[in-house]
Amino acid sequence: MKKRTHRGRIWVLLDRNGKLIEDIDTDQIYHNAFLHITEVSEMGKHALGNLEGWKDFAGKAAPGDILVAGRNFGAGSSRQQAVDCFIALKIGAILTPSFASIYFRNAVNSGLPVLKSARIEHLVAGSKLESGDEVDVDFLSGRALNVSKGVSFEVEPMGVVQREIFEAGNLFAFGRSLDRRD
Amino acid sequence: MGKTIIEKIIQAHTRDEARAGRIVWMNLDIRSARDFGGPNVVKHYEREYGDSPLADRTKIFFTFDLCAPACLLRYADNQQACRDFALKHGIKVYDVDQGIGTHVLMEEGLAQPNSTVVGTDSHMNILGAVGSFGQGMGDVDIAFAFRTGRTWFEVPETVNVVIKGALKKPVSAKDLTLFLVRELGTKRLALKAAEFYGDAVAGLSLAGRLTLCSMITEMAGIIGFIPEHNNAAGKEIENFAGAPFSPFAADKDASYAETIELNIQGLPPQVAVPPSPTNVRPVAELRGVRINSGFIGSCTNGRTEDVAAAARILKGRKVKAGVMLKVVPATRRVYQELLAKGILQDLFESGAIIVNPGCGGCAEGHVGLTGKGEVQISTGNRNFAGKQGKGETYLASPAVVAASCVAGQIASPEDL
Structure with a gap:
């Protein structure tokens, strides 16, 4: 079973004016020029490759890092690569006020922890969440702590299906566990 | 309930x-x-x-x-x-x-x-x-x-969207849709379904219904339904489905997240300015923006009726020298209809480039890409930064794209 808590260094996706970027679409996360790729391990280097100011993200990110972004993250296309590129980089979680619907499903199905928090915009605006901070998140209770700044906040805990798929590993493994249950 | x-x-x-x-x-x-x-x-x-x-x-x-x-x-x-x-x-x-x-x-x-x-x-x-x-x-x-x-x-919640007023030609389903994207943005329908009511949407052709429903994604919605339909649209859907068109209707006591009323009376043609489909303004405010290329097609505006609307403007006129106009019918059936009606001939004579059916415009590997510094006006549904290349993409109706390609700058059909 996977760990229910995660600690990692955060990257807060800010624009040039220091504002949390909203509506980041899948062409900014993983550009359509690389949709021919079917090997997950080859997708990491294209992560955020078309997002102004973050095109060098793949080179900076380390396994376990946590992404913090603005609302409607993952708008646009249905491409799984926009999730898999972060899996390739071993990103530990993504925190945003909200996700685009298909993106959220894709992340859940791939077992990437995606968590919503209405507090994020406020915390970022108040410099309570900054790139480089160490953050602890409990996926099941929703308790989160910015260890670097001593600020605690809430995220929405994983829902039942999300948790079950996460614990199984991905949708395929979860499906097999259902077969056994039946 | x-x-x-x-x-x-x-x-x-x-x-x-x-x-x-x-x-x-x-x-x-x-x-x-x-x-x-x-x-x-x-x-x-x-x-x-x-x-x-x-x-x-x-x-x-x-x-x-x-x-x-x-x-x-x-x-x-x-x-x-x-x-x-x-x-x-x-x-x-x-x-x-x-x-x-x-x-x-x-x-x-x-x-x-x-x-x-x-x-x-x-x-x-x-x-x-x-x-x-x-x-x-x-x-x-x-x-x-x-x-x-x-x-x-x-199961998503549903937003009840009631549209008052009528569309006046040459204002089209795309103009209505872009207006809705502007008004509803990416928040009002986010993660929700929508039901659209009102004479203007009930009166849409099948092509118009497709245009509106295609851009629910750009509004971050799950899906949009248009419960009422006119006879022509119903007949076209029945022809494809091979059965009477009897879609589910919402119950009178159905529960909605919200009811939104919008009035479109007097709506002029609309254009979405890069880099967002929500960045919509009346065409009059953009008149004079120089363009290098035009694109007519996509799942949003690739039906016979869409291409025909552009051809009506292009017939007997020429695409401005130096402007590329690319036309991509949605399907082989549409292509066949355009052939049979002589519309492809009109497009050809205007100087348009006619491409085989497909998506176009939305990804590398098809037509509708832009080079650095290029300005494109497109009937597509997305104009995010870098999506179609390093150029800039404006979104508009087939009629506005056609008129713009004749003028060499963003223009309304009435400007010609």
């Missing part, structure tokens, strides 16, 4: 209680994958399920519409991998000659009213136009759906 349309469709596909906010296991009628996403589906399937049979292979399809025919070796390889898988499992391929998958599924009578249809296309929800619950999904979901015929789904 009564049900909304989306609750009724999902209820007809699950044993669970389909009520907004609940997660249900939903049966999927039609499952499909494109040349983007399709090869990943094949890879997942073979890794996870080996030679195990598909769940009802007669309801599974490949639809190649993005890089069609393949103009890059990597896409040629990917498409062939899907064809090989299809042959092995006995499933049908709508190949590179057929056009946009969602439109083909509709024309072939596969996207039936009140059915569930999924595929690796985020504009799958365009099928709301024919009362079908279309939904774009990633390759993991689709591979799972190929094998099991179902998936989990959170």
Whole structure:
């Protein structure tokens, strides 16, 4: 079973004016020029490759890092690569006020922890969440702590299906566990 | 308590209680994958399920519409991998000659009213136009759906959108749609379904219904339905479906997240300014913006009626020297209709470039890409930074794109 808590260094996706970027679409996360790729391990280097100011993200990110972004993250296309590129980089979680619907499903199905928090915009605006901070998140209770700044906040805990798929590993493994249950 | 349309469709596909906010296991009628996403589906399937049979292979399809025919070796390889898988499992391929998958599924009578249809296309929800619950999904979901015929789904809340006023020609369904994208943005319909009511939407042709429903994705919505329809649209849908058109209606006591009233009386033609489909302004404010290229097509505006609206403006006129106008019919059937009506002749004589059916404009590997510094005006649905290349893309109706290509700058048909 996977760990229910995660600690990692955060990257807060800010624009040039220091504002949390909203509506980041899948062409900014993983550009359509690389949709021919079917090997997950080859997708990491294209992560955020078309997002102004973050095109060098793949080179900076380390396994376990946590992404913090603005609302409607993952708008646009249905491409799984926009999730898999972060899996390739071993990103530990993504925190945003909200996700685009298909993106959220894709992340859940791939077992990437995606968590919503209405507090994020406020915390970022108040410099309570900054790139480089160490953050602890409990996926099941929703308790989160910015260890670097001593600020605690809430995220929405994983829902039942999300948790079950996460614990199984991905949708395929979860499906097999259902077969056994039946 | 009564049900909304989306609750009724999902209820007809699950044993669970389909009520907004609940997660249900939903049966999927039609499952499909494109040349983007399709090869990943094949890879997942073979890794996870080996030679195990598909769940009802007669309801599974490949639809190649993005890089069609393949103009890059990597896409040629990917498409062939899907064809090989299809042959092995006995499933049908709508190949590179057929056009946009969602439109083909509709024309072939596969996207039936009140059915569930999924595929690796985020504009799958365009099928709301024919009362079908279309939904774009990633390759993991689709591979799972190929094998099991179902998936989990959170039943969305529904927003009731009431539109007052009438559309006055040449203002089109696209202008109405862009106006809605401006008004509703990416927040009002986010993660929700929508039902659109009012004479202006009830009076839309099938092409117009498709235009409106295609851009629910750009509003971050799950799907949009237009419960009322006129006779012509109903007849066209029945011809494709091969059965009387009787989509579910919402119950009188259905529960909505919100009711939004909008008035479109006197609406002028609209243009979405890069880099966002929500950045919409009246065409008059953009008059004079120089353009290098135009694009007419996409799932949003690739029907016969759309191309014909552009051709009416282009007939007897010329595309301005130095401007490229690319026309991509949505499907082979549309292409045939355009041929039969002489519309392609008119387009050709105006100087337009006519391309074989497909998506176009939305991804590398098809026409509609822009170079650095290039300004394009397109009937498509997205203009995010860098999506179609380093140039800038404005979104507009077929009539506005045609007029702009004649003028060499953003223009309304009335300006000519």
